Amino acid sequence: MSQIFGPGATTAARLALPSLVIVPAVILATLIFLRWTDYATGEGRIVDQNVPFSHRHHTAEIGIDCRYCHSSVTQSASAGLPPTETCMTCHSRLWSQEEMLQPVRASWESGERLRWNRVHDLADHVYFNHSTHVTNGVACTSCHGAVGEMRLIGQQEPLTMGWCLDCHRDPGPNLSPPEQVFSPIPPREAKVDAAAIHVLLEDYDIDSSTLTDCTTCHR
Amino acid sequence: MSATDAVLPDRAPGRLTADVADPLLRPRFGRIWWACLILCLGLSILMVVSLVVLVAGGVGIWGINTSNVWGFALVNYVWWIGIGNAGTLISAMLLLTRQRWRTSINRFAEAMTLFAACIAGLFPIFHLGRPWLFYWLVPYPNTLGLVPQWRSPLVWDFFAIASYILFSLMFWYTGAIPDFATLRDRAKGRIAQVAYGILALGWRGSARHWQTWQSYYGAMAAMGVPLVISVHSVVGMDYAAGIAPGWNESIFPPYFVVGAMFSGFAMVVVLAAIFRRALNAAHLITDRHFDVMGKILLTGSLIMTVSYATEWFYGWYSGEHAEQHVVATQLWGDFWPLYWGMLAGNCIIPQLYWWPFFRRHLPSTILIAIAINIGMWLERVVITVVPPARGYLPSQWSSYWPTLWDWALFAGTLGFFGLLFTLFLRVIPAVSIHEMKEQVAEEAPT
Numbered sequence: 001m002s003q004i005f006g007p008g009a010t011t012a013a014r015l016a017l018p019s020l021v022i023v024p025a026v027i028l029a030t031l032i033f034l035r036w037t038d039y040a041t042g043e044g045r046i047v048d049q050n051v052p053f054s055h056r057h058h059t060a061e062i063g064i065d066c067r068y069c070h071s072s073v074t075q076s077a078s079a080g081l082p083p084t085e086t087c088m089t090c091h092s093r094l095w096s097q098e099e100m101l102q103p104v105r106a107s108w109e110s111g112e113r114l115r116w117n118r119v120h121d122l123a124d125h126v127y128f129n130h131s132t133h134v135t136n137g138v139a140c141t142s143c144h145g146a147v148g149e150m151r152l153i154g155q156q157e158p159l160t161m162g163w164c165l166d167c168h169r170d171p172g173p174n175l176s177p178p179e180q181v182f183s184p185i186p187p188r189e190a191k192v193d194a195a196a197i198h199v200l201l202e203d204y205d206i207d208s209s210t211l212t213d214c215t216t217c218h219r
Numbered sequence: 220m221s222a223t224d225a226v227l228p229d230r231a232p233g234r235l236t237a238d239v240a241d242p243l244l245r246p247r248f249g250r251i252w253w254a255c256l257i258l259c260l261g262l263s264i265l266m267v268v269s270l271v272v273l274v275a276g277g278v279g280i281w282g283i284n285t286s287n288v289w290g291f292a293l294v295n296y297v298w299w300i301g302i303g304n305a306g307t308l309i310s311a312m313l314l315l316t317r318q319r320w321r322t323s324i325n326r327f328a329e330a331m332t333l334f335a336a337c338i339a340g341l342f343p344i345f346h347l348g349r350p351w352l353f354y355w356l357v358p359y360p361n362t363l364g365l366v367p368q369w370r371s372p373l374v375w376d377f378f379a380i381a382s383y384i385l386f387s388l389m390f391w392y393t394g395a396i397p398d399f400a401t402l403r404d405r406a407k408g409r410i411a412q413v414a415y416g417i418l419a420l421g422w423r424g425s426a427r428h429w430q431t432w433q434s435y436y437g438a439m440a441a442m443g444v445p446l447v448i449s450v451h452s453v454v455g456m457d458y459a460a461g462i463a464p465g466w467n468e469s470i471f472p473p474y475f476v477v478g479a480m481f482s483g484f485a486m487v488v489v490l491a492a493i494f495r496r497a498l499n500a501a502h503l504i505t506d507r508h509f510d511v512m513g514k515i516l517l518t519g520s521l522i523m524t525v526s527y528a529t530e531w532f533y534g535w536y537s538g539e540h541a542e543q544h545v546v547a548t549q550l551w552g553d554f555w556p557l558y559w560g561m562l563a564g565n566c567i568i569p570q571l572y573w574w575p576f577f578r579r580h581l582p583s584t585i586l587i588a589i590a591i592n593i594g595m596w597l598e599r600v601v602i603t604v605v606p607p608a609r610g611y612l613p614s615q616w617s618s619y620w621p622t623l624w625d626w627a628l629f630a631g632t633l634g635f636f637g638l639l640f641t642l643f644l645r646v647i648p649a650v651s652i653h654e655m656k657e658q659v660a661e662e663a664p665t
Binding site (some may be wrong): 004005009010017028032036037040041123158160161162163164165166 | 358359362363364365405412413416417420421436
């Protein structure tokens with residue numbers, strides 16, 4: 001009977017057998033790793049808008065408060081997007097012939113609202129409430145980054161569940177005193193003072209024992 | 220001892236090899252095999268269609284509701300994993316206790332186990348509703364910042380079944396390596412030679428190979444015995460960890476393990492009969508084998524009867540109205556035909572095995588085994604459907620009725636099992652040639 005396999009068959013088998021384990025393991029490890037990359041989380045992603053609105057200019061440079069446009073942020077789950085009328089309080093006079101603002105004027109004339117593209121997009125099964133965060137010391141910039149430094153708004157944080165839980169498990173270090181909550185640029189010095197954190201937790205009356213209940217965010 | 224009494228064939232080892240191996244190497248396999256294959260293929264397509272419809276439409280296409288959240292998915296899961304229990308029992312426990320008669324049936328019983336366990340695994344995964352996220356049951360580093368909920372029986376299930384399937388696959392495959400080598404050496408066609416050659420992993424039958432193989436196989440068998448107990452205990456705990464009356468009972472794990480062996484052995488009897496007929500192998504699987512398996516089924520039936528009686532006793536002794544109500548509902552409520560059918564199939568009909576005639580008369584023994592399989596399936600229906608439908612809150616009382624898609628998926632999995640088994644009979648030696656020859660050689664008069 002002739003040989004079925006050539007002389008290299010043993011080597012081939014010795015390579016093939018471990019790779020039955022190694023190849024799937026490497027593929028799985030890669031897939032797991034990819035979930036942390038900016039590509040998967042969207043961190044650092046800048047979204048094109050119909051009107052290139054500069055948060056840096058409107059907040060840090062000329063000093064408009066966040067709540068002037070996002071007016072429902074302290075009362076409701078959604079921070080709210082301004083109606084065209086809000087834009088036109090200034091832009092009916094300022095830069096009123098500017099080409100860049102043509103969509104705003106078109107919206108004003110037609111009554112059809114401006115279409116903004118969502119930057120911070122949470123999964124539909126997540127219940128996120130803006131008001132409960134900003135009235136309990138979580139600053140706008142804690143999640144949205146230094147908005148006052150961004151020409152075009154981009155996603156600054158990974159917005160993964162693990163990232164949410166980092167803070168929900170230990171909210172203290174991310175709290176700001178009330179006067180800093182709506183600051184467009186976070187204070188430069190990191191606040192690591194344990195006593196200060198304790199005071200903030202007391203002042204805001206935060207009970208962190210329930211913050212990681214499933215139903216806190218998944219209702 | 221007459222020929223039909225022997226557990227080992229009265230043949231020379233060389234002829235045994237030919238008996239088992241040669242049919243596999245023939246280019247044609249007969250019309251009946253093709254008919255089975257096409258029938259099972261059709262049902263398998265039905266399975267795929269029902270799974271696609273399920274994923275597209277969501278679990279609402281099933282008959283489940285807010286009280287009966289499990290329904291057929293769990294019924295069939297438990298039934299299939301129960302059938303999958305006997306293979307490891309036969310291969311591991313009977314190997315360690317040196318039951319000589321196991322060599323004729325262990326290979327296809329292990330195949331049955333593997334196929335049934337894989338099919339069983341489909342049900343809980345598709346019952347998740349978003350089956351593509353099943354890997355959330357695995358503790359892996361993730362961006363969710365979470366590990367699985369260790370208090371959830373679903374997670375225990377995942378580990379129990381995954382380790383069981385992996386074990387079954389490895390044990391089955393390594394047990395067959397010497398037989399693959401036999402087929403490689405007897406094959407005439409190039410494709411068969413290479414295919415069996417790769418599966419044989421360079422097996423040459425040297426003393427060193429045999430020594431390594433035997434210590435490995437014995438060690439695996441010893442590791443397999445706890446798995447026989449663990450996998451179905453965990454299934455029992457799926458129920459026992461729930462707080463519904465009729466579920467929250469500490470007897471569930473052992474009662475489920477015995478039930479699993481019972482249904483698994485009944486399925487082995489059915490498959491052994493089909494196999495014996497299909498491959499004309501009355502000398503390999505003798506009447507004596509059916510006799511022994513009949514005794515095991517009889518024992519199982521008695522234990523199941525005691526378990527049911529214990530449940531009735533618990534219901535009464537607990538003094539708990541809800542428990543008593545569940546027992547009463549099972550016995551006399553809307554589902555009474557199912558419960559009495561279960562008692563008939565699991566407790567009453569198997570009593571025929573007291574008579575040697577019924578253990579050895581092949582048509583009777585098959586009919587009894589089929590009755591047991593139906594009885595065990597009804598048991599899972601009754602256990603899964605009645606307690607949540609009659610829980611502590613009367614406002615949550617409900618009824619459960621499977622839909623067309625429930626039935627389609629169940630029928631489809633039966634066909635898929637048949638398909639895998641039909642293909643298995645075509646390409647893999649259904650009887651362990653080397654173990655059989657070893658037994659024959661050991662017992663040959665010198």
